Each structure stands twice: as structure tokens, then as C-alpha cells.
Amino acid sequence: MDDARFGRPFIDIDEWRETPRRIRYVHGGFEDTHTLFSFYFPPPEDYQGRFFQFLEGGAGGHENLLAAGWQPGINLDWVFDLVMDELGGYVVESNQGHYPGEGTGFGNDIELWGASAQAALYGKELAAEMYGDAPHHGYIWGVSGGGARSGHCLENRPDVWQGGSPHAGMGQSTQWSPWALTWLLAKDKFTDIVDAVEPGGSGNPFDGLDNGQREALAELYRRGYPRGGESQLGPFTAWAFSMYGLLVSDPQYMHDFWNTPGYIGHDEPEVIGKLVLHEKATIKEVFPASESTSVFAQMATRLGTAGAATTDPTWAVRLDIDPPDPDLLFMAQVTILTGKAAGRELVICELDDGVISPFSEMTPDVFEDVEPGDEVLVDNRAFVAWAYYHRYTLTNHARQDGGIITELEPWTVDGHAVYPQQPRGEPGPSTPGGYKARVAGKMIYVQPTLDNMVWPTTIWPYDRMLRENLGSETDDHYRLWFVENACHGAPDSIGPMISSTERDPAVWRSRLVSYDGATSQALRDVVAWVEDDVAPPFYRGYELTRDNRLVLPPTAAERGGIQPLVTSAANGGIRAEVVVGEPVTFTGRGEQPPGMGTIVGAEWDFEGRDEWTPSAITVDGTSASVEVSDSHTYTEPGTYFPSFRVGAHRLGAAGTGLPVQNLARARVVVRPAGG
């Protein structure tokens, strides 16, 4: 409680709750600030002197996600049981210093770690009162923006948090623009690209693409887009964070791109022209937040929007225009030209059947006061320019890394940038250059391999700097663990939210695994590391190719880590072709790295629709490896992607909580009988 920038704490809720389990819930904040917090205290008999703090991703801004068990894309319903039953802790959460709609959560050190530390320190006071003893250790974790900020917390306040497990956040930077460029140019071919790279496909995602599409996709891969993450391709709401950041940090770029020789926007307008939407329109219909499918609107209505003027503002509108490619409304800027809200500028970050919703993080007024008949200007030129930004800013993010970072070499020749470069700015706080890259406590960094929002490449610069700074002591402070076949959050919410080719949550549960079991194990392991000096396992032998593809070793023993390695086959191969009624033999193998526990589950989802059948063999949790052979007969023609999923637990059958999962898939093409 040493930070004079915070006023006195206040408490507005202090009550015992019975759901999801018995918890003393304390909600409050600090006077004269926008910082709000929630504490979740277990009964004294469950308390063993620890606390665990969760940082929301994205911009932050909410302090009550754990109560809801939910952040868009992230499951949190397992947290209380792990922390209270196994780890003997209470849970801390804050809005990280600001209300929703107040920036992107990286504005200053209060947002990065100061507000979180202040909340943690006040939580300690309440714990001391309640339990008689303040906690002896504190831990922190978070995903994405919360992962990025939990890294800053660990680096800057080792007195508050002795260990933690940032997930998929440190080092994220400008990697999204090649993704946006690929979407702009190749969105009509995403189905073909996915088919090529899904199990049993051609393996060549370039087949059938036009010249511009090939080059955009190549650029996306070379920048590090996760191989196997193609099925998640689609337009992404959070591009707005990066685009807004650019509008603020480098407005000159938006001018140069279209007006300066050497930039493609100036030199080849005929190539770019088909991507541009620039026209006037009239508002046809308006929709309140409560009727909107927008993720941000859902958060506003479901969580309550602290500090907002109204609780159900006009969130979305329909325009009277019918552009040849309606998708080009995505990320367009809308300027209100007439009516009560004239002069307001918004960026459209969600499209739903012609209904457009704005990026409320930067324009909390959304479409409030906008009425049918108001005129607007729609202009996506800033988005088109931003989609090429990665070519023009190779050095900004490498200040502490001695020049152009390895991951950006494809845009250079002999160390020279091929394209003209924008002046070097200050490194953003989530970029590698924004970190000290020194850790006094313990950090287990968790990176999903199929994370298409924060790519596996992103941790490389931080990893490199940390190893340089800590030298031979690196292994005493830092681990990097990959979670194979996991995406940025819960598969069944991330997939439908982000993919333009597959909206069915069940399919996503079949395609990908949750990393929650790995998160649980990382928190257990970091506690044992900090308090009992039990070194956690290493993940070994991973590397990036020259095209920034992540390559993992092929065996569990070489790979290490905590996740089982899984393989599967249909009729002995990655692809089987059969007729209706013809049995298919499935074989699967799961192997846990040595010393990391045993396999506790093995199951098939033969049709790739989240209908899981346990393998016929008994998996009793006594073995570190399983080999199964099962059979399935398809009754309808079609293309199926059977999935073989294996779970493992450090303590085998005696383990509690979530297993660490992995899966492997194949393709079965079923033709009509007699056809």
C-alpha cells in the first residue's frame, strides 16, 4: 500500500456466497482512481497462506470475471477449486486500473502492474485480518493482454508476486497486420486453404490461390502464423487495438502509405483499389447493446459497465449501402456527419449480417445518440494501410535486441529493409523492447502452439533477451512450455468467435484442446518451485525454421514438458477412403513425457463433432503410454475428421482437477455405398 497515486480503499460488497462454492466475496476500489477489485476468500480451513491473482486479457477493465466464471474466450470455472482445494489460496482480481472503454490497458505502469499490486497488497491486509496471518506467497497469471501484464508484474514487483505463469502475451506486437492482409486478399479462399492443411489434405495451402493471395499467405506464414491454425482464419475484432495504436502512434504512416513513392499504396493503387471502401451512407436501423451480438456489447451488458453513461446504449447500426464486398465494412472508420452525434468517429470491428458494431474500447459512446437518417462517411483506407504496416516498421520493436529481430528477416536483405521504414518509435509495453527481460522470481510461460492471436514466435525475442540477461541463472527463473493443439483460449468460444469457415463450437472441441489443465499444472509447479525449490520440467528441442514455423521434437522423451504426445491413424494412415458401412480401424497412441505422470483418459470423437467414446481398452492411470485400436463404421457419406484425445495427470488416477490434454486427428472420406 505504498503507492501514493491511489486513494484510500473502500469496500462496497462484503458477503459470503455459496456459488460456485463457499466464498467470502469482497468488492471495492481505491478512492480518486478508477481501480476496482474483487477478492475471493475461502473459509479459513482451506487457507494455507497463499494468494493467486488473475489478470484479464485484452485491455482489462473488469474486476468481476471470476465471479462470472468467464471472460470472452477463456474459461475460468476451474479456478476456485484448484486454488482453494489444492493450493490453499484466495483469489485476487482487479480491473487493472481503468474502466472498460478507457484505452487498451497498456497506457502506463499503473495499468501494467501498479493497480494490480495495490489490489494485491490490500487483499493481504484483509487476509491478515480474516485468517490471522497474511499470505506468505503470492502468484499471478493471465492470458494475452493479461499475460503481457503479468510479465510486467513479475518483473517489477517480485515483492508482491514470487511466481507466476503468463500465457500467450509477452512479445505480441504488430504481427496481426499480415493476418489482416491475408483476410483482405484471400478470404474467399479460406475454405480451400483449410482443406489443404487439415489432416489428410494436400498439405499445400497455396494451391488454387491467385498471385496476390499466394504472396499474402506466404507473408503471413513467414511472419510466424501458426501452422495448423488456418482453420481459425477470419476477421478479428482485436485488430482494432493494433490499428488504433497505429493511428495514435504514427499518423504520418497513414499519410505516407497513400502519398509517398516507395509505398505500395502510392505506387500501385490499381492493385490496392479493389480493397478500398470509401463512400457516404445513411443510418437505416439502430440496435441497443442488449440486442447486439457484439462481444463487447455482451461484456457491457453481462458484466455491467463501470463508468459508462448508460447501461444499454445504442451499440450497433445498419447502413443503407450495399457495397460489392460487404466485408470491407470491417475495420472501416465511420464518421457521423449529421445529427446529434455529428463529428464522432468510430471503427467498425464486428459485422453481423450487415449490422455493424464499433470498437468500444476507444469510443465508449458507441452509437449512442445516432438515429436513423443520420449521414455517415465510411472509409476503410486506414485499415488497408495498416494491413501492410508490417512491411514498413521492422525496427520499432527491437530496440533492446540489437536491430532487426530474427522473425522479421524475411522483410530484409543484407540487414536492409526492403520497404521504406517509418521512424523508429518507442517500443510498446507489450513488445519485447518494453520489458526488462529480468525475472527475480519464477516464471513458467505457457504458449499454445495453435494460438492464432498471439503466435508462438512472439515469445522468441523476450526469451532471447532473458537468456542474455540471466545467463546461466536463466534455468532458475524461467521455463517456456508449449501446449500443442491449443489455441488462445477455450476452443469452443475462440473458434466460433474468430473463424470465418467454422462456427460450430462442437467442431472446435473436437479440433483443439483446452490448455486449462496445463495452466493448472503450471500454477502447481510454480508454487513447488518457489516454496520447495522443486525445479519444473523443461520443454526441449523446439525451434523456429527460417520461415518462422515452430518445430517440436517428435517424441515425448525428446520434447519433455508436461503434455502427452498423441498420434492417430485411420486404416493405418492420415487419410482413409471408405464406403458407407465399411468399418474403419482407428489406432491411437498417447505418451506422457518421462516422470510427468500417467495417461488417465483416451477417447475418440469419430465424426469430429464432440461426441466422445472412450477407447475400448482400459485406461486406469497406471501407465505413461497407451496404444489403442478401435473401430467405427460411418452410416452417412461425407468427410469426417475423427479426433483421438488423451488426458494425462501428474498424479495419475489420484490426481484432481483438469487433465493435461492433447489430441491427434485424421481424415475419413466416406463415399455412398455402391457409388
Place this chain on the structure above:
Amino acid sequence: MPNAFIDTDEWRDTPRRHRYVHGGFEGTETRFSFYFPPVEEYQGRFVQYLEGGAGGHDNLISLGYDGKGMKWFFDLSFDELGGYMVESNQGHFPGEGLGFDDDYELFGASADSAEFAKELAAEMYGEGPHHGYIWGVSGGGARSGHCLENRPDIWQGGAPHAGIGQDTQWSPWGLTWLLARDKFAAIIDAAEPGGSGNPFDGLTHAQREALAEMYRRGYPRGAENQLAPFTPWAFPMYATKDFDPGYFDDFWNVPGYLGHDDPQILSSVLIDERHTVSRLVKASDITNVMAQMAMRLATAGASGTEPTWGIQIDTDDHERLFMAKVTVLTGEAAGRELLISGTEDDVLSPFSERTPEMFEGIAVGDEVRVDNRDFVAWCYYHWYQIEDPTVDGIDREFEPWLVDGNAVYPQRGSRPVSAAAPSRYKRTLSNKMIYVQPTLDAQVWPTTISRYAQGIRTNLGDAADDHFRLWFCENAPHGTPEFLGPALTSEKDPGVWTSRLVNYDGVTAQALRAVVRWTEDGVAPVYYHGYDLSRDNGLKLPGTAAERGGVQPVVTAQANGAARAEVKVGEPVNFLGSAEQPAGQGTIVRAEWDFDGRGAFERHEVDGTASTVDVKAEHAYSEPGTYFASFRVGAYHDGVATGPTIDNLARVRVVVTG
């Protein structure tokens, strides 16, 4: 060996005394020349030289293309190596194909010539030679590699130069010329000593990408000043038309290809125009050296007629029509199609290899169509023809066009690769090879040998060191600087090229001496160490003579302490040139400064006993301008006192204002 005949057998006194024998083999087109030294100079060896390009000539050692011949090669062979010299036309007359068609052209005709010479040597000297050696440059380098691999019984050692592995690297160069020729002066200025160092500055988006591609494909850094349109692009372009004619339609008509999908990118360089012939140019009107050479090749064996070699048409810019197709629309020659492979002096001249009738029969006033669709398509061919991975894997030179092993662009499938391509070699040797590669070779880039060298290493393992050396020759181009530079580029002053680049003859001579000692006395030649190709296929050499090794001195230069000096007229500039010969590899015997960068080198006193020299000089410029001063040294190995020195140089920029 077919029956040989001899049509000349005489003693000659120029360039020094030798017995000259000329002849051939009956029933073949093979012709040869032998140069036998007087008996007292013979020590039981022969040295064979293979002409580059397609081959086809049998008298270059004595005459050369310029009528002067290779005096230094006579002296080296007779005085130092104790050998006679052999050359042949490698199985065919001039103008008949590319010289890579079959084993006979690759090594058979050369082997037959060598064997017949051995018979004559045995008669003349009482003993046939106990060892034979071979060398050649470019196409001759490529074929001398095949000779060494296939006939170790004839040649026990050799020094191929700048030829093995050359293949498809020219189309990115064509593309860069096509898109960025108006920026070559700026690119050169950036890359020359004391320049910005960033060749991309000031280029358009498309120019940047083309230049980046050319570098990534391996174009030698520092050779930007050799950028120019290149007549022999016609060879791979015609070869592509022969084996993959569909490409030239597909590029423009099939989805997935740039020409179909984004033709607007090419609209500013695509030409399809009609013109009227305004002037005819006869062979005797030609002033350009390259054109004269091409003319001589094209008309070899022809009767005394003088065909119409070139035309001018009603356009202001003839150079942009380089590699365009001219279709004669009216007049006596209507219907003839010619590829324009020269635009020197605003004269359109044809690739006479394919159209030997050239512009004969064409009259002023005839109409022609000029279109470069095929050339534009060829300039992108490297996107669409990455070497078939099932044959030999992907060359690292192609990796920039791949992602995860998948080609980014649609692929044409297997193609017949040139006999100079790495995959066409056995990549195993039982004899000795010292391969010499100039670092600023704009025609056969330093990347080209990497695949062959890897193959030798893979196949021979540790024994590779007993059979193979790779020596780079820094700051040397593909041939003689003062000939190549003016012939190929818009910088026509031979003196400038003498100042910019060195000749590799001294390294050639040393390689031949070294390979003889290696073969006969087991004295292992020096290694060239620490070279590397960057991920962008730029050749990196170590900075010091000790790290680098090899036989060539390492040279640095400074003007007022830096790579660039800015002074006033009359203000003295302090120059410092330093050179170091690798340890144990002899001494610096010559050091000279050329302050104006026009070939007027001034010698500075060196005593010839030191392996390092520092030469300070002062010079004041009397006229404003930008000067590239050059510091050049020559070295001899211990025990060598004659022949071409092993040269290297370093340059600085001096900007003089009034």
C-alpha cells in the same frame, strides 16, 4: 579415338618459340591446337584450356578473341610447369548449340584431343606426359569439371573457374533490369564505396521487390555497377521456350500467375507496338565490341556477304526493347521473327544464333511489330520453376521462394537442367580440383558453387580435403575487367573498370602451380576459410587475411580515415592503403594508387619482401567531382617471380567541391 589428321605443323616464334600443331578428327567436327615447347623446356606435363560459353574455337590460346592470345599462359606452362598446351573446339564449330549437349561436348572431344597430343608428345620428346591438367572459365569451367570427374585417367588435376553449378539464376537479373533500369545509377551510387549502403532508397515498391529478389537469389554484392541488359539471357529464354513453351501462355492466361492475376503491375513495362524501320545497319557499321564478337561468332564459316545486322526504328528509346520480339509485318521478309538481344548505339540487333539470316531482306519503311510479352514472362520464371525436389532437393538459393517447403507460386514441374547444373555432376572426384570463383562475377554468381561443394563434402566425407579446394578471388569479375565492363555496361571507359576490379589471372596461375604440386608431390594447397552464404545468399568473407586464408592479399583503403572524404578543390586528401598476404603465402610485390579511379595507377615503392604493406599517399584534386580512388596490390608466392601477380584492391570515395 577417331582417325586424326594434321593440317598445320610448324614452329612459331610468337608469342614465344613453340611447335604449333593444328588438326582434327575425321568424321567429326572436333578441331584442336597443340603448343609444344622446345624439348629442353618439357618436363612431362600438359595443360589443357577449355574455352567458355559454348566452346567451338580451337585457337584462343594463341589468338584469343582479341587477336592477342594468352602470353602469360605460354610462359607459365613452358617456364614453370614444363608442359605443352592443348585446346580444342570441344567437339563442334561455332554457333552450333550451347556446348552442353552430350558427353562428347562435355568431355569426350577434349579427351580425344588430349590423347592424340600425348602420342605426338611421346614422338617429339621420347616420352608422353606423366601428368595432365585442365582448366577453363564459365562454360569451360563447367566442362572442365565434367572432364575431371569423368576422365581422371587423362587429367589428374585442374582448376575450373566460375562455371560449375550455373543454371537458372539470370531471370531475377532480367526482372530487375526490366523494372528498375531507370534507377541503376542510384543503386550503384548507394552500393559503391562511401555510399549510403542502402540500395533500396528511392526505389518504387515494385523495384524494391525485384532488387530484393535478385539479391536473395545470390547476385554478388558489390557487382551492382555491372548491372546492365545481358545478351546471353537469350540462351535460357530460348531454352525455356524449347522445353516449356506453354509457360509463355500460362503466365498471361492461367489463374495463379502474376501475368494473369495482376497484369496492371506490368503495364508500364509491357510493350506491344508497331514501328517503321528507319535505318539499316550493316556488319561493318558495328562499333560495339560485344556486337562485333557476336557478329564474328554468327558469321563464322559464312561466305563473304555482309548481311544486315541491325535496324533502327522510329522510337526514342531502343534499350527498352531489349529481348523483345520483332515480327516483320511488311516487305520481303514479312513473317520473320527475331529476338532483339542487343540495343547498343540505338541499334536493334538480333540473337543470330536462332535467326542466322538476321535482318537481311528488310528495307527502310518496312513495318514491324515489337512485343516483349515473352521476355516479361521469362523474367518471372524463377518463381515458377524451383528445381524438382524429387530429383535433387531444393537449392538453398530457392528457399526465399518457399514456405515450409511448399513453393509459393504455381510450379511448372520437372525441367531439363543444364549440364552445368549441380545435379548433373557426379560430385565425386578421384583427382584434384581447385575451384576458383570470382566474388564479383555478375554472370556466374558465387552462390552457384555451393551446391557442388556440399555434394563433394557429402560424397567424399573427410577425404574431400584430399580432392577439392574452393578459392574465392575477391573483387574479380567473370573475365578481364577492362574488356567485360565496357562490353556489358554503360560505363564504357576501360580505365574505370581497371580501377574497380582486378583480374584473376594471378590466382589462376597459382591454382595451376598448386594443383601440380598437390597431384605430384602431395603438397596440400591452402584452404580458403570462413566464407559463408547469408540467409539472403550474400557471400560473406572473413575480414582478415589470417582468418580467410587462400592465396590473395586482403586490402583496405581509407581517405582521410574513412570510406568517404569530402574536400574542396586543392585540399590535400590523406590516403592510407593497407594490404596483407595470408601467412606463408608469399609477399606483396606491387602497390599502387589510382586517385582518379580511371585506371592511371601510380606505383609506390615496396621492396617485395614483406607480407604486409601500408602505403600512405597524399593527393589534391584540381576539379570538382566525385572520385573513386583505388588502392591495388599484387602478390607473388614464394619462389614465383614471373607471370601475373595475384591482385586485390580496395576503394574509397572522395567528393570534391569547388
